[in-house]
Amino acid sequence: MSNVLKSVLLGTAFAATSVTTAVADGVELEVTHWWTSGGEAVAVSKFADAWNATGNVWVDGAIAGSGGTARPIIISRILGGDPMAATQLNHGRQAEELIEAGLMLDLTDVAEAGGWADIVNPPALLESCTLDGRVYCVPVNIHSGQWIWLSHDAYQKAGIDVPSDWNEFVATAPKLEEAGILPLAMGQQGWQQNLAFGAITIAVAGTDAWREVTVNKNADVARGPEYTAVFQAVADARELARGSNVQDWNQATNMVITGEAGGQLMGDWAQGEFAVAKQVEGQDYSCLPGLGLNQVLDTGGDAFYFPVNDDPTITAAQKELAALLISPDVQVSFNLAKGSLPVRGDIDMSTANGCMQKGLSILAEGGVLPSGDQSLSADTQTQIEDLMAQFWSGDMSAADAQERYAQLIEDAD
């Protein structure tokens, strides 16, 4: 069945694309992505400008909404025989089946010509683009989730110093509450609660236990004492976030910006919001990677995939674009605008702000972990997000949550 389906899909794909492109001067490539917020749109225009400068044409296919909205659209376009020339996806297991079905362009020759194996740092990024020794995507940036963002305003109001790690944050929380400030801002969405859980796990249980559970899917460790401490810490954090009625992550970030809340557990993309609000790192807000306890970051992020195309000019252009996206100049300009970390360690990022510098030095020291997207399938991720949504919003006991979590890890594939 899958072979029949594949050939039908491919057949229609070829038929559809052969009519769309090939302009006399340069090649038009449609690129889909979900970078639509202010800072993100600026960042993607760096790619577009660089591509247009080569004499080709970047056709922007921005899809509004988050990755959760855009991914099904992108995938159904590829499956439905109307593939774009290139598309953003989070590298990891999201595109695994599309690659297995032969729908993605093999970039191994480009990767070898560009020496990606030597320049991509951390190497795990390239590994998650690789299936059976072949390279299928270009990593373009690194986003990590293990950050806490703290409002100087809020701590000033409460008359205490800004904490320097998670333990201090928890210890000073009652003082914030006395001053009428919500200690922890939390958007009521599963992925945010799961992100907070992940950040607390790495801070409390340490990287070894985390790696054993998330990468090796060892359910015994998930039932063990390290994770008991994690779930207790998350249950405590849940109490600190009671009364946070916002949904979207940027609304929660806004509570930190305005000093309504003491802090927020959110990925490094949150600094875009602080930048838009004209806040200065170290003066208006602080960021603590690894929650100030474990200097590690996960290496989730974005990558570009190139669906298979029948037209050799398009295929050539796709490979040209792939090489361009990872070239040094483009990496610098894109990542400075995006606020993310570059995928290669051999470029000059000295103009980056304080938070990015912290992230860069952690990367340079090798404090990296694979992201959840790289280790767990979307199915398992969704179930864990559901569990977290239930746990954070209700009264489930830490022991119950731990047992259910261990069960999910046991069933994970």
Next chain:
Amino acid sequence: MTVASDPQTQPAKRPHRLFKNLMAKLASIPMILTALVVFVGGTAWTVTYSFTGSRMLPKTKWVGFDQYERLWESDRWIISIKNLGIYGICSMILTLVIGFTLAACLDRKIRFEAAFRTIFLYPFALSFVVTGLAWQWILNPDFGLQSVVRGWGWETFSFNPINDPDTVMFGLLIAGLWQGTGLIMCIMLAGLRGIDEDIWKAARVDGIGTVKTYVVVIIPMMRPVFITSLVLIASGIIKLYDLVVAQTGGGPGLASEVPAKYVIEFMFRAQNLGQGFAASTMMLCSVVIILIPWAYLEFGGRKRG
């Protein structure tokens, strides 16, 4: 419905039943094919693949009832079913009661009837997404209804349904009713206008009160209108999805999840087609369980009677 029939039972001289109204039958072939291929075929395909371990792409890796076991062990699915039950029962009763009451009020030959009718029907012109967003803002405690009433001086007023897991379904219900009752009202009003004036005159002669006339005489006469309304409301309940996505996103936690959202999210976000298909098959089963006895009573009974 079906075109084929048994030729032996037909008298010889009459034309074959298959060829009666031949043009009409030819003309309906595309629709019959669509129904068979798209609806029946699609359903069969979905049910078949719900027994496989398909992830992002459909694959024939048979796993038996595993997907169903997982489905019924999943808290989220159980919560979804309960939520749909609460929403369904409340929505069904309240829509009918409010819709009929509004229609009866308008039918009393009040002034500005057309204006009221437009106002009541207007929400129906909005999509569920717009409705959901508007009510999300209205019910937001920080700048919606609660803060407005508190601004008037009633400081202790508290109305925050959508941030409390116990009441969030009623927050959705308010929005659903606001959107849906207008249409039911219009259908009811059309039904009421179809009632002969003489019935009212006869009731008045017999000295029956207005309310009693409605309940005892008019409502039983409006049976077909009620059936239509019931079908419309029921289909709206089963496909409840966009309102939830726009208004609460299934939250807080999982407190306002519904089955349709489970199906969509497992098929596309979790990239687990098998699980999504199993859930949609269960949705189909629940519809069939309700529909078949009803159809039997409604159509089967009449034919024999």
